[in-house]
Amino acid sequence: MTKVLNDLYNMTKSDRIEKLKDDLYSVTPEIESERAILITQSFKETEDYPVIIRRAKALEKILNKMTIVIRNGELIVGNLTKKPRAAQIFPEYSNKWLLDEFDTLAKRKGDVFLISDEVKSQLREVFKYWDGKTVNEFATKLMFDETIEAMDEGVFTVGNYYFNGVGHICVDYGKVLEKGFKGIIADAEAEKSKSDKADPEYIKKKNFLDAVIITSKAVIDFAGRFAELAEKMADETSESGRRAELLQIAKNCRTVPANPASNFYEALQSFWFVQSVIQIESNGHSISPMRFDQYIYPYFEKDIKSGRINQETAQELLDCLWVKFNDVNKVRDEASTKSFGGYPMFQNLIVGGQTIDGRDATNELSYMCLEATEHTQLPQPSISIRVWNKTPEDLMLKAGEVTRLGLGMPAYYSDEVIIPSLTNRGVTLEDARDYGIIGCVEPQKGGKTQGWHDAAFFNIAKVLEITINNGYSSGKKIGLDTGDFVSFTSFDEFLKAFEKQMNYFVKLLVNADNSVDIAHAERGPLPFLSSMTDDCISKGKALEQGGAHYNFTGPQGVGIANVADSLEVIKKLVFEEKKISAGELKEALDSNFGKSASIGNEAIEIANSVKNINGVENLSSETIISIIQNLIDEKNKVSSNNNSVGSIQGENVRQMLLNKAPKYGNDIDEVDEFAREAAAIYCDEVEKYKNPRGGRFQPGLYPVSANVSMGQQTGATPDGRLAGEALADGVSPASGRDVSGPTAAVNSVAKIDHCKASNGTLLNQKFHPSALAGMSGLENLSALVRTFFDQKGMHVQFNVVSRETLLDAQKNPDKYKSLVVRVAGYSAHFTSLDKSIQDDIIRRTEQTL
Template identity: 35%
Template sequence: MTTSTTTNDRPAFETTRTNTHLETMKANLFRQKRQISLERAKLYTQSYQQTIGEPTIIRRAKATAAILDHVAISIRPDERLVGNRTIRPRSGILSPEMDPYWIMSEIDTIDHRPQDQFEFTPEDKIYYQEVLLPYWSGHSMKDFINAQITPDVQQAQKDLVIKLNQTDKGQGHIIMDFEQILQHGLGYFKQQLTEKIAQQPMNDFFKAAKIVFEAVTRHFDRYADLAARLAQAETTPSYRQIELTEMAAMCRRLRTAKPTTFYEALQLLWLVSIAAQYESNASSLSLGRMDQYLYPFYQTSKAQGTSDEFIREILGDFYLKTNDVVLLRSAESAKCFAGFPTGYTVALGGYDKYGQYAVNPLSYEMLDLYEAIQLPQPNLSVRINAQIPRRFLNKTCETIRLGTGIPMLFNDEVCVPGFLSKGVTLDDARDYAVVGCVETTIPGKTYGLHDIALFNLLRIFELTLAALKDVPEVTYDLLRQTLLANIDHYVAIVTKGSDIVDLGHRTFAPTPFLSTLISDCLANGQDVTAGGARYNFSGIQGIGEPNLADALYAVNQLVFVNHEMTFKALVQQLDHNFAGSDGEALRQHLIHDFDKYGNDNAELDLECAKIFRHFALELDKYKNIRGGAFNAGAYTVSAHIPLGHDVGATPDGRKAHDQLADGGLSPMVGRDHLGPTAVLKSVSKIDNTLAVNGSLLNLKFSPDTLKGDAGIRKFADFLLAFTQLKIRHVQFNIQSKATLLDAQKHPENYAGLVVRVAGYSAFFVDLNKQIQDDIIARAEHRL
């Protein structure tokens, strides 16, 4: 057929479709049930069987190459970008080389477990049990780690104080240098590797990296061939044929050349991302500052006359693809990280290296497109600082008002100094981005093991209470000193445990492709796991600060200030989980008569801040096996439920096994009653700059406060105050009809929900049912 052209003399493949096609593609993504795909595991294992005796990094590279060469590929109807990790959408893929056991223990429950179910076909189950499991049993990374775990680490795990993560999957929580790969193209890196090999022929890292880069090139070829075949198969000349022909040509170009258009840049970005997924099968190979590194391509394409509609169409395709990759987690892990957060996190805006606020038309387009698609990935965040232009701030507020919790906000005024305090250069610190859920990293330069361990501060407090129970004459100072000493004890252990996992990855799971795109691995010939990155952190999450704040304050007031009961009597009540009517009376007293974190009580908040500071500074005394720092975090994501299960009754009135405060730094549910300004003030007392690894604040907002232009204006002003208060992160839960219905059912969780009407003072939970019903009926139409 003849190539037709569209208006403006644009090539025909840039012709856009109707508005509904993204909707159709979105629906197709979710049509089938999620399934487990063993394809990667099979190909990986078959390759391993053929490379016995070779160095691990070479074996890993060959296995990744085998996947790239042989995994079944597809181009789905209407797709503009190629690259599907699995043919069937949203399949979970396994890495038995990391941990073959957990899937075995869930083999018959994974299709109906409470969170994040996957189908597992009978044939695959048999293959797994008869081939994969026997092959990897005793030879996986998990086995290595388990053998290395020392008795003290084991004891700390048994004490339920520490949890080690990333023992069952590969490298994630990392951002590759997308700016470099887009600037230079694949060919440049292959060339660099060839030169390095000539200079240092004994270096296995370079050899391994080249094996994977060449396989990525061939992977592009495979897509080019497939696109060409599909184009030929179109029986009549059609736009689809034109599109497929261009996709084939583009894949042939990108096998070596650098991208020049926005379309090519997105294509290369996505396939590089998929290749890293095959190599690692990991959580959170995040996307970094997409609006920054893609902007030059956006400008070029716009200057050439590419339409906004076409840009939106391919970017929309990209957005959908980030929802295709779901993470298969164990039931335990799924409890902590529910809803398969794959971590295609994006940071928009923020300081550039000149210290100016960097926002451009693409930043706006990315928020607009989110509004149109509203899927959880890419998980957008906005970097806020004192210089944020009002227009972009308003746009951010309007997007938040949609009520989906996206975008999250990250505060440059906290994150940048945080990184500076850890030896990151000013240029690099200003270039930070979000990785995983709420962790921050320096893109393209960091191997940060951001999610390596959880450290349950509230559980340590519980153990401290138990240890002091029979000590005569306990004072508040003694309690506090013992708590700090126990924190020190477990910090030493958690750093040791993290290092064991770190070593496990070095020994079993080098990632040469990923590493090549992390500075300075290519320069110094080392994998990230061997310490090749410029920045080498390990992130340890301190858990339960809000409950700890409430508990410490209540103990001090009840026992040491008011002398209402003895320390021992209190601990006995806790041991009995507030049993009986006396116990329940005490619990109510503890809940209602002592102030709580989230209500801007400086004395209470600062005491908790001191404990957190102690924890962060103690971590700072240790170095990990790559020579990098241990950074404190303060987030739980959804782990506040399972981690709460590990802790007995506490003096904040929390019963044994009840959840902890959600998110990380949010007040305990139902315990704040002075509204969002008071919550921010409490959170700001904890020095957020010390939470270099990440923190999380969920803030509930009633929709009536966000109504209209005035609502947006006041919300934006609120966020400027948030910025000045130097709180690191916030995300918003806009109280919908559903939340209000829940408040009717569980008023104890919504003590702080205020009805905001001029000249009127009351809480939602104090209204009678009829009036509540009326507010609920209006809730949906408030914005």
Template identity: 30%
Template sequence: MTDLSTKVKEFEDKQEWWWAAEQKRTKRLDYLRKAIWKKGAIGGQYPPGIKVDLERSLLGKEAWEEGEIMPEPVIIKTAKMFAHVLDNKTIFITDMAQLVGYVGSLPHTMYWDASAAEIVNDEVYNDPTACPEPEEENRKVMQDVCNYWAGKTEMSRIMPHYDLEDMMKILAGCIGWGAPSAKHGYSGKDYEYLMTGKRGFQDIADEIGKNLDQTDEDLFEKPVTADPLSSYQKINNWEAMEICLDACIRHAKRYARLAKNLAENFETDSKRKEELLQVAEVCEQVPARSPRTLQESLQYDIFIQLFSRHESIEGAWPARPDYYHGQYYEKDVEVEKNITKEEAYDLIGEFIIRAAEVCQYKVKWAREGLQGIDGTWVWTIGGVKQDGSDACNGMTIALLQVARLIRVANPTFGFRWHPKVKDEVLKECFECIRQGLGYPSMRNDPLLVQNTVHWYGHPVEEARTWVHQACMSPAPTTKRGFQSMRMASATANCAKIIEYVFTRGFDKVVNMQIAAETPDPVEFKTFDQFYDAWTTQMKSIFCTLVRAVNVSRQVGTKETPRPYLSGISERSVESGLEVNDPSIERGNAWITAFTWVENADSLAAVKKLVYDEKRYSIEELVKAIDANWEGYEEMRIAFVNDAPKWGNDDDYVDDIMLKCLRTCAAFSKELRCPCGNPWPILPENVSGNIHYGNIVGALPNGRRLGDALYDGGISPGPGLDKNGPTAVLNSCAKIDHVTDGRAFLLNQRLSPTQLSGEKGYQLWKSYMRTWADLGLDHVQFNMVDDSTLHAAQRDPEKYPEVIVRVAGYSAHFVDISRKTQDNIIQRTVQGI
């Protein structure tokens, strides 16, 4: 054994994975990894040293001011602002980098688009740590920018279109998580159009040019039609797309010039000089034309994503890197051997690092709900091709191995498991989980393809292209299948459903009537009456959220257009319609159901202790809930301990869970998105269970105001699953994961000691087989033991790199709040 391998083994034996990885990666990767500025908010506040990028906000203001006198539609003004920023922002290339492109103008900055919303601007201005030096001077700059945009932002433009009462309820912050905007949130991409090697941005711009000329010719050389306006609108849209694509190409060429300049005039190291010239060549090629090599393909992908973040505040990163880069990996590494595997791993590692560095200033609900990260970059790997055959390739394995070398908490992977996955790939997934990354999450591919077809009618071939639209929801990457906005802004804080049954829709925390005024609960003589009120509250909350999101989509094409995203989407390039126009998308909406399981556990407790056993009257319960259980501790303990809890294979409570899900599923078919499709629910949480801890009042499962909520999806309450992992799976398997909802998040904690070595892999594999056979669509694991987590709480300086799975994402343990940390430790460690 060499010294190095001995050292590595020592670290691995002690499960000190970060130190082992440090020994194993190349010098370049080690440098790039350590040079990352971690930008995810710690608890709810940005880390020291991370500053708002004022340059973007100033350039945006400059462009908009200049366009004020021009009678141009919003989409053209938006495109010009986008182009002005890309043409003038500071660019840089860091040491050792082979891939370029940043959202900020310096590595430690957060992007701030002041044109989005006054509410964001106010937060930026009031943030005590984010203002760059010199602070006094820059506060004034910030104030100027904020004052300029007051009354002019996108939020101001779309607000008059909403129902005012709905908006008031949403802004109160107790039932919804997200901003109903068609522009911000997250957007899928038409990867089948962009990433299959058939075209680059210049090719698309040429196509747009032809469409423009043709429409113009039809308008002015033929007799006047009854509707010239729609043609004018298309022309404006195409022109805006063209402006954006041209700006993107110019921006890449600025990098090419910079790299060449550095190589020819400043760099003394001959190897680095060569690398910089290579960077220049790559940026000349992409995004203008389709990539030819792995480096070009990765650079192309980075550009596509970064440009999107120059247009919109993106909270997710739908991607499928092994599928779309696999052909280049195969060509360069396996067939033509143009680069070594190690060189490829450096590129792939840097590709992930570039994503990890991205940060856009987020408002409070996003910072607190996504503690430790900037957004849920859940990259999809594995799965099948459009013909149903296994899509895993060399790049799949490379990504999983590189992830263990660089150990970032974001992006993470979601692995599309299917029966044809080879053992060598599955083993790599397991190694990532075993080494404490918390990812990949495991997704049941055949079932989710079926689910995607069931809810939205996507053709099966298109459904098979699916990527995680955010943490959980599958969305195709095809012309009409991809989703261009965060329809999931209809994210419901579902614990409020059961809470409002007791308060008749009145929210005691914000002192306002938020949902339906159902009858006084003391009048409910039967559980069915109680359940009817629950159904009414659910409908009331869902309708408020869905109405707002639908409106945002309807007005989005005019008021908050996305010319860049339109320009890279076949459906817009072809039709001339803005990408969010509902007529050109099939629809993929879902309601994210935060804090969901509290409903099943609470309803079960009410049914058992009040209506079945009559141990307590409904009047007593109403009083106890109203008093936040204060003075009713004995009764509270009975509601915790004597009522059945979800996740123990107990039909009493499991049947209630099914009843709730099926009530929602039936109602979701009555709700329609502007594309014409239903709104199925998707239970999951991110860290909303902590964010909402002080917003949700007392509940009949024994919870008090301020206690953390359950960690989400269909995961049992922490520590309440007492009958082992099979019981958890059995409970979850009673749900029909195709027809009962869109997807169902399940958190599980496993013991790293039990799962060490080959035996551990075999145990896990057989657990996964059971999981698949039972028809569950999702599971994700934490495999860090309690002692490490407690030690990290005591001594965070010594454990900066411990990663945990929070909910639909991973985070460094030290970057999440104490309450979230405790919540993760409370989860039951399952022996399998």
């Protein structure tokens, strides 16, 4: 890195930042009830109004009545909760799961939340109103019985929007900065005045535009409340420095977001009001700033050139905003914490890439955003970098500098793959060049897209298991009758059966996603979010109702590597070399290679059933699970003594499967082609379907951390994976199977057709810290990324932490409270993760360069 860049982009961190971080993480997150109470009051008051107006008036009431706070020392203001990192409740989407988990929130292994008896009582009363009225309940009623059965068996899960509000979106932040909400109100008024009142759609359009006006005025008033609070606090403080800061905050809040931002500080404050209110309106996560270095840069450039602000002050403001991102939180049900562990909010912010006319977009703010991540070392925002052949090497080296901190950030994305993948879906070239990343790894054009990303997780390995069992799962017929595995006479016959089962279950997945989509359109349209998304105002429709310019639904496949390795075993060892018969393989899988299966979720279900029996009402689930586990352990001891030969034979079979067939991730064409084929079977079927908003389905290949929970619901697989073990992560090789080095691994992954998976693919790699030491380490990392992208890989991200450190952090969590790692498409504090997710990260192959 040049001396100039060292001087400009390695600035000293202000003392304020550590204080803000300490205050933020000094408490355990809590559940708050204020929003739930206010929205319920509002809905009771607006029973006779159209749903879009009810939603607008509800947000208005919340913003007018919720407790506002300016935290000590902060320069960017706007809270979602009274206490740091607390979570509000959104009963209109779902709530019964929370009732069931009130007493376990503080005891669970990951994503712990405290909840007071008073809040429990308040929420119980609130939830009565929503019984039968939630988005979740309506969506369930729309689904086919076989769809729900497939979900119950772990074939796919429709988790995010099924239980929560709409997220995974980037609004047009630049529009708010340029015209303010007064300008958006003027747009809505103008659209209303020119609309034809004789048009049969006029009434709906007018209601939507009125809702936009109501919410826009509400956020202006919300900012005004902060101005008043800041002035009051300024009058009460004896510290002259803080008094001046508070008066400046008040001035900012009286100006934005009502009006256009006139400087860098106002732009950051206006941005944050938008970011926070979106998440007050709906608890959908992945509200992503995306190309922050592009739409904020004009305000920074103007202030620097005029001398209004210097580099150090601008960096401190940026660092303060980075801390603020981490004040956003949400509570998920315990099962979801297995797929989304570590309090993730997936606020993806990306730097670099191209301008809409195909020039390099890198600017000073690109480096400063990376510097802010280096200064704060927090999970949010989930920072990313766009890479193309004209990306400056200095930016790559700066990104590498952040990577080797061990935060798992930034994630790297290839313009050379993503831009054509989006144009192939009908996005214009200019819009495709302006893409950013939503949530984990999902590309979209910000401000114009309702991508419905992360719409579902589809367990491809589970479908393989069902194919081997001729449509059965857990003794139940849930799939098609595609033939007895033992009777197949060729590999091609088996592959055709697998493809039939895949196509059948993808259709059920589409039913589930479309049911959730319809439920949100009818019960949960979001006027504030829609007001900043083209073309909602001109169409007079909320984005859930098809108002956005681009409309997609993006479910993702999980378990590609396991399926590739399994298909290679079946083809090579069963049908070609005949080292094991189909019957012997099936017997080994049915017995989990002679090993007893983990008690896992079955015990929890049994425990909940047992608690309903007279005489055990007072036993906790944990006690009952312990009793059941002891009984099963005793049974397994007897079984093991009687069948030790079977166990040995099962393990011998497993070792043959592991060692006698090549594995994906080692640059071996014959198995890598199966990864490409398995991905194509899924992608080709998904993209056939349409959604209710007039758009199409687009596939992705990433798991968040659902590869862990889905593995728990999947039996033993022919690649040698034991029942209940985590599936492979994204398009990454299965843990420990990529033994030929990082270049061989990326060569294998690049053979998948990433352009087909336009909803995103995910490659995780883990390096020992020594691999990235010194300037040579940074240069080698840059070369590896560019090599992967030259071969048309889409995305890669890195954990740079030793196995020894992670193991010690498991044993001594108090020593590692600040340890941040890459989980999947996001980073989280390692010690906040459920142990199953921690174990999955530890198992990943540790590479060296």
